[in-house]
Structures are given as structure tokens and as C-alpha cells.
Amino acid sequence: MLNDECVHPAAKTSTTPHPKFRVAICGGGIGGITLAVCLSKHPDIQVDIYEAAQSFKEVGAGVMIWGRTWQVLTLLGMDKTLRDVAGVALDGPLVDPPFGFDFRRSDMGHDHRIYLLSMPYASNQYHRAHFLDTLLARIPETVPHLGKRLISYSHGDPTGSIKLKFADGTSATCDILIGCDGIKSTVRRIMFQDLADKGQPEMIKFIEPVWTGEVVYRALIPMEHVPLRAGQKHRVLTRSTTYCQHLTAYPIAQGKWVNFGGFVTKPEACGTPWDKPWAAECDAHELIEHFSGWEPEVAEILELVQKPLRWAIFQIRPLPLFAHGTVVLLGDAAHAMTPHQGSGVGQAIEDAYVLARILGHPSTTRKNLCEALKAYEHVRLPFTNDVARQSAEAGAVSELRGSTGDDYARFAHSLRGLWTWVGGEDPEAQVQRAIKRTRHQEKVAAKALL
Ligand SMILES: Cc1cc2nc3c(=O)[nH]c(=O)nc-3n(C[C@H](O)[C@H](O)[C@H](O)COP(=O)(O)OP(=O)(O)OC[C@H]3O[C@@H](n4cnc5c(N)ncnc54)[C@H](O)[C@@H]3O)c2cc1C
Structure with a gap:
């Protein structure tokens, strides 16, 4: 052992x-x-x-x-x-507290929780x-x-x-x-x-x-830049959140940063060639235009993203x-x-x-x-x-x-x-x-x- x-x-x-x-x-x-x-x-x-x-x-x-x-x-x-x-x-307890995701429907412009997934498993987040x-x-x-x-x-x-x-x-x-x-x-x-x-x-x-047809815009946002919402900490500072369809954000490194990923998918492009660099810095406007009109707390986070990294998502065949x-x-x-x-x-x-x-x-x-x-x-x-x-x-x-x-x-x-x-x-x-x-x-x- x-x-x-x-x-x-x-x-x-x-x-x-x-x-x-x-x-x-x-x-x-x-x-x-x-x-x-x-x-x-x-x-x-x-x-x-x-x-x-x-x-x-x-x-x-x-x-x-x-x-x-x-x-x-x-x-x-x-x-x-x-x-x-x-x-x-x-x-703390021998078994860490279970982990959860707040799934929200966010592309309709108003607040709407779809599902609060609470898992019987723990997870820790790192830089x-x-x-x-x-x-x-x-x-x-x-x-x-x-x-x-x-x-x-x-x-x-x-x-x-x-x-x-x-x-x-x-x-x-x-x-x-x-x-x-x-x-x-x-x-x-x-x-x-x-x-x-x-x-x-x-x-x-x-x-x-193989390119999956997906691109993710990634960024780390310093905690102190995230604004309060009605005097409370923004949701993404307290729990992992998935804004469908779909953006994810969760705190890492003892809450020093919010790890952010905004996904843009063309399912019909799965398996087609990707002719740009796999990962490249891009202008925040490229990201913002995909998610404009989403619920206000998403807009607040998007405003904080300066130069996101655009990653094309690949996988290999099993x-x-x-x-x-x-x-x-x-x-x-x-x-x-x-x-x-x-x-x-x-x-x-x-x-x-x-x-x-x-x-x-x-x-x-x-x-x-x-x-x-x-x-x-x-x-x-x-x-x-x-x-x-x-x-x-x-x-x-x-x-x-x-x-x-x-x-x-x-x-x-x-x-x-x-x-x-x-x-x-x-x-x-x-x-x-x-x-x-x-x-x-x-x-x-x-x-x-x-
Ligand atoms: C956008 C994105 C987000 C992700 N988020 C998560 C997450 O939240 N949690 C998670 O668990 N996973 C995540 N992953 C997956 C995770 O990054 C990988 O699964 C993990 O890093 C794989 O580790 P690895 O050591 O196998 O390979 P790598 O980290 O790719 O390391 C490979 C190493 O091999 C070296 N190398 C390459 N070719 C050669 C060569 N010919 N000779 C010598 N050295 C070579 C490279 O320089 C590199 O150091 C994410 C992936 C992506 C793309």
C-alpha cells in the first residue's frame, strides 16, 4: 500500500x-x-x-x-x-460534504432554476x-x-x-x-x-x-471583481453554476477566482476539420455576442471577462x-x-x-x-x-x-x-x-x- x-x-x-x-x-x-x-x-x-x-x-x-x-x-x-x-x-468531516450544481435556464432573459443537482459525492476545486x-x-x-x-x-x-x-x-x-x-x-x-x-x-x-463541434471560451475572474447582487455574494462565488445552454462558473483556489467557461456548440460540425489554432486568446466581444440577452447575473459575469481563451474541444475515439x-x-x-x-x-x-x-x-x-x-x-x-x-x-x-x-x-x-x-x-x-x-x-x- x-x-x-x-x-x-x-x-x-x-x-x-x-x-x-x-x-x-x-x-x-x-x-x-x-x-x-x-x-x-x-x-x-x-x-x-x-x-x-x-x-x-x-x-x-x-x-x-x-x-x-x-x-x-x-x-x-x-x-x-x-x-x-x-x-x-x-x-472537517472524514467524508467531505457532497457537491452540487445549480442548473439554470438563462437564455430566456429571466431567472429560472431548472434543477439543483446535489450529488452524493464530494469534489474539491484547484488552480x-x-x-x-x-x-x-x-x-x-x-x-x-x-x-x-x-x-x-x-x-x-x-x-x-x-x-x-x-x-x-x-x-x-x-x-x-x-x-x-x-x-x-x-x-x-x-x-x-x-x-x-x-x-x-x-x-x-x-x-x-476529433473536433466535437464545440468551442469553449475560458477565463479566470478575480473574486474581488465580481459584484454583489442585492447585497449578497454573486451565485458563482458560492456554488458551481451551469447556465443552460450553456456556461459554467465555479469558485477555485479558496474562492480567489471564478473559473469560467462559455460553450458554443455546432453539433452538426462534430467530426469536421477545425482549421484555427486549438487554443487562442480572443476578443471578449466574440464571447459576449453569443450570450447577449441572457439573465442579468450572466451579463454581470460576462462584463468581467477581458481576453478569454478560445479552446476548440477535441476528443479521441474510444x-x-x-x-x-x-x-x-x-x-x-x-x-x-x-x-x-x-x-x-x-x-x-x-x-x-x-x-x-x-x-x-x-x-x-x-x-x-x-x-x-x-x-x-x-x-x-x-x-x-x-x-x-x-x-x-x-x-x-x-x-x-x-x-x-x-x-x-x-x-x-x-x-x-x-x-x-x-x-x-x-x-x-x-x-x-x-x-x-x-x-x-x-x-x-x-x-x-x-
Ligand atoms: C477546455 C478544457 C477544460 C478542462 N477542464 C477540466 C477539468 O475541470 N477537470 C479535469 O479533470 N479535466 C479537465 N480537462 C481535461 C484535462 O485537461 C486533461 O484530461 C488532463 O490535463 C490530461 O493530462 P495528461 O497528463 O494526460 O495530458 P497533458 O496535460 O496534455 O500533458 C501531456 C504532456 O506531454 C507533453 N508532450 C506532448 N508530446 C510529447 C512528446 N512527443 N514528447 C515528450 N513530451 C510530450 C506535453 O508537453 C505535456 O506536458 C479539461 C480539458 C479542456 C480542453
């Missing part, structure tokens, strides 16, 4: 002379860094992160961490620090940069290698090792390559191209991300596999999803925890490594693909399109059903199932050899 707050001392200063595995993590976003934190608890595993950028940084604003992911962070011994960062009381910094403080100093953009990998060494090549002309070797390189993953590209070249041409479609030999995908590289349930970061963290626990388990060896990686895929792939499906559907429901339309009773019923994954099988149970499966598959393979 992983439960100590600190990095293992052996991992902090040196790498083991004869490690059980040499793991290369391609990409140092929240997924890759969490994986490094988890693996550095195992002194017999050598870990290196190869990050394309010259520094670790998070683009974007808020991040929601649901209770199930919180369990993982607690097992990693990070709960106290993160509670501090989020401003959640340390002496992304604060969250990443908390993780970075826990990785051993020997682990990161910056300015290392992976351009290719190849097998072929009789020992089974993988050779990595980087854009700066350097190379490295490893036993396991873990693609944590985000939605445009190079590791996924090479893996699925290879499968296509070897007789499965249908694998090509999993390489490129992958049929995450692991191929000793190469495996994690986080957005494996299941980039829409942001409608704030689930992408949490799922990357859970992948990292489950994979590290499997690799670090004493029963996982070089002999059964491929079975172990397939066991990770077995427990994580259906779960994460389902989260991605529910997230996309939650977006459609929030826009009063799809099967519920503006039937508010069905809207409420549908929304409640779309959060079931938060209470689904927890990551530690997935670890246990994967370890059992590895043993079983190993026995099956041994029998087949007889």
Missing part, C-alpha cells in the same frame, strides 16, 4: 543498480507527474520523465477532483497538503498550476528530463528494451514506455500506425483527435486497446474526453495509481510484464471509455439537446444518471482485480506452452 508522504530515499538520490524495470514516461502533464510520484515509491523501479517543453507547466485554469480520485491522493499521502491548497478544513506544483514537489530530482520531445521509438534489441529518439538528436533506452503525452500523443500515433501497418488498417482512425507489448498509454493519450464533468485529470491520476501499483507489485516481473500491462488495460479501458461517453452526454444534456430536450423532469433524471461513474469501482479495487488477472493470464499462458 502506498501511504507515505515522502519520496523513497533510495529514489531521491540515485537509481537502483539493477532495477526490476526501467520505466520511461513520455510527457510531464498531471498524468505523467502523478505516475512518477507513484512509481518513485518503489525503489526497485527506475523512472525517467521525458517532457517536450523546457519547463513543467499547466495551461488552463480550474481542475475538479472528485472523491474517488481523492482516495488515490490520500493513499499517496498528499491529502493534507492538497486540503491546505484547496482551503478545505483539515478537521491547475497549484495542483501541478504540489505533485512536482514529490518527484525525485533525478527523474525529469526537460526539452526531450519523443519523435520515435523502436524495439529490436534482443533484451527486449525499447530505444527512444528525441527531437534534439539524443536517445535513451527503457523496458517500458508509458505514453502520457496528451491528446496528440506521439506514442499513440506510433503504436496505432504500427498495428495498421501489420494488417489492421482500421487502427488508423484512432490516431487523430480506443480498443491501451497496451501493446511493453508500450502503454495513460491519461489523455489513452482517453482524451470532453470537459463537461471535469473528469479528465482525475482519470489520468487514477490510471497512474493503478498502473504504478501493478508495476510495483512483487508478483509483477519481466516474465509476466505484458500480461500485467494488459491487466491494466482490462480494468481501466472500459471504465475510462464509459466516463468519456457520460461526459459527452452531460454536455449535450446541458445544452438541452439530445434525448431530453427542454423537458426539465427528464433533464434532471438524465443528469443524475450521468454521474454514476463517480461512485463506480474504486481504483484500489481495480488494482486488486488487475493483479488477480495477471496471475490468471500467466497460468493460461504457461498451460498453452505445455
Whole structure:
């Protein structure tokens, strides 16, 4: 069980002379860094992160961490620090208070609550940069290698090792390559191209991300800029609010900012090419014209947005596999999803925890490594693909399109059903199932050899 707050001392200063595995993590976003934190608890595993950028940084604003992911962070011994960062009381109840969303119909110019969704689950909200910094403080100093953009990998060494090549002309070797390189993953590209070249041409479609037809205008608004409403705090400072159809706003970083996202969707454009930059600063008028005439409290927030970031929303098609030999995908590289349930970061963290626990388990060896990686895929792939499906559907429901339309009773019923994954099988149970499966598959393979 992983439960100590600190990095293992052996991992902090040196790498083991004869490690059980040499793991290369391609990409140092929240997924890759969490994986490094988890693996550095195992002194017999050598870990290196190869990050394309010259520094670790998070683009974007808020991040929601649901209770199930919180369990993982607690097992990693990070709960106290993160509670501090989020401003959640340390002496509060063991189970945090449940989280809710205020869904309002706002495009008709007057106040109208559709549904107050109160979930039986907790959630904490962070500024992304604060969250990443908390993780970075826990990785051993020997682990990161910056300015290392992976351009290719190849097998072929009789020992089974993988050779990595980087854009700066350097190379490295490893036993396991873990693609944590985000939605445009190079590791996924090479893996699925290879499968296509070897007789499965249908694998090509999993390489490129797909534009969902959605654009989100994002901004962080300082709390002190948000005006009072009838002498009271504005709603968005006290609770997460979804103004249909649809804008979201919620407080982050102990209420210092409001994290704002205004969505503009053309469902008929889903799957068509997007020919502008994926993310670009734009003029506030572009945003305001989409939401003019909405209820007054929306107008008050829109006035505060100076230079929003316009993000085109992409996802990848649900992958049929995450692991191929000793190469495996994690986080957005494996299941980039829409942001409608704030689930992408949490799922990357859970992948990292489950994979590290499997690799670090004493029963996982070089002999059964491929079975172990397939066991990770077995427990994580259906779960994460389902989260991605529910997230996309939650977006459609929030826009009063799809099967519920503006039937508010069905809207409420549908929304409640779309959060079931938060209470689904927890990551530690997935670890246990994967370890059992590895043993079983190993026995099956041994029998087949007889
Ligand atoms: C608009 C928007 C809002 C979102 N809001 C939320 C939210 O509220 N809550 C939430 O949980 N999720 C949210 N998400 C999703 C979340 O951002 C992602 O799921 C999460 O950041 C994925 O983490 P990752 O580590 O897998 O990938 P990334 O964060 O994309 O990290 C990938 C890393 O790999 C590096 N890299 C890329 N290629 C290479 C290469 N060839 N070689 C080496 N390094 C490479 C990159 O530089 C980067 O550092 C949102 C996403 C979007 C688009």
C-alpha cells in the first residue's frame, strides 16, 4: 500500500543498480507527474520523465477532483497538503460534504432554476498550476528530463528494451514506455500506425483527435471583481453554476477566482476539420455576442471577462486497446474526453495509481510484464471509455439537446444518471482485480506452452 508522504530515499538520490524495470514516461502533464510520484515509491523501479517543453507547466485554469480520485491522493499521502491548497478544513468531516450544481435556464432573459443537482459525492476545486506544483514537489530530482520531445521509438534489441529518439538528436533506452503525452500523443500515433501497418488498417482512425463541434471560451475572474447582487455574494462565488445552454462558473483556489467557461456548440460540425489554432486568446466581444440577452447575473459575469481563451474541444475515439507489448498509454493519450464533468485529470491520476501499483507489485516481473500491462488495460479501458461517453452526454444534456430536450423532469433524471461513474469501482479495487488477472493470464499462458 502506498501511504507515505515522502519520496523513497533510495529514489531521491540515485537509481537502483539493477532495477526490476526501467520505466520511461513520455510527457510531464498531471498524468505523467502523478505516475512518477507513484512509481518513485518503489525503489526497485527506475523512472525517467521525458517532457517536450523546457519547463513543467499547466495551461488552463480550474481542475475538479472528485472523491474517488481523492482516495488515490490520500493513499499517496498528499491529502493534507492538497486540503491546505484547496482551503478545505483539515478537521472537517472524514467524508467531505457532497457537491452540487445549480442548473439554470438563462437564455430566456429571466431567472429560472431548472434543477439543483446535489450529488452524493464530494469534489474539491484547484488552480491547475497549484495542483501541478504540489505533485512536482514529490518527484525525485533525478527523474525529469526537460526539452526531450519523443519523435520515435523502436524495439529490436534482443533484451527486449525499447530505444527512444528525441527531437534534439539524443536517445535513451527503457523496458517500458508509458505514453502520457496528451491528446496528440506521439506514442499513440506510433503504436496505432504500427498495428495498421501489420494488417489492421482500421487502427488508423484512432490516431487523430476529433473536433466535437464545440468551442469553449475560458477565463479566470478575480473574486474581488465580481459584484454583489442585492447585497449578497454573486451565485458563482458560492456554488458551481451551469447556465443552460450553456456556461459554467465555479469558485477555485479558496474562492480567489471564478473559473469560467462559455460553450458554443455546432453539433452538426462534430467530426469536421477545425482549421484555427486549438487554443487562442480572443476578443471578449466574440464571447459576449453569443450570450447577449441572457439573465442579468450572466451579463454581470460576462462584463468581467477581458481576453478569454478560445479552446476548440477535441476528443479521441474510444480506443480498443491501451497496451501493446511493453508500450502503454495513460491519461489523455489513452482517453482524451470532453470537459463537461471535469473528469479528465482525475482519470489520468487514477490510471497512474493503478498502473504504478501493478508495476510495483512483487508478483509483477519481466516474465509476466505484458500480461500485467494488459491487466491494466482490462480494468481501466472500459471504465475510462464509459466516463468519456457520460461526459459527452452531460454536455449535450446541458445544452438541452439530445434525448431530453427542454423537458426539465427528464433533464434532471438524465443528469443524475450521468454521474454514476463517480461512485463506480474504486481504483484500489481495480488494482486488486488487475493483479488477480495477471496471475490468471500467466497460468493460461504457461498451460498453452505445455
Ligand atoms: C477546455 C478544457 C477544460 C478542462 N477542464 C477540466 C477539468 O475541470 N477537470 C479535469 O479533470 N479535466 C479537465 N480537462 C481535461 C484535462 O485537461 C486533461 O484530461 C488532463 O490535463 C490530461 O493530462 P495528461 O497528463 O494526460 O495530458 P497533458 O496535460 O496534455 O500533458 C501531456 C504532456 O506531454 C507533453 N508532450 C506532448 N508530446 C510529447 C512528446 N512527443 N514528447 C515528450 N513530451 C510530450 C506535453 O508537453 C505535456 O506536458 C479539461 C480539458 C479542456 C480542453
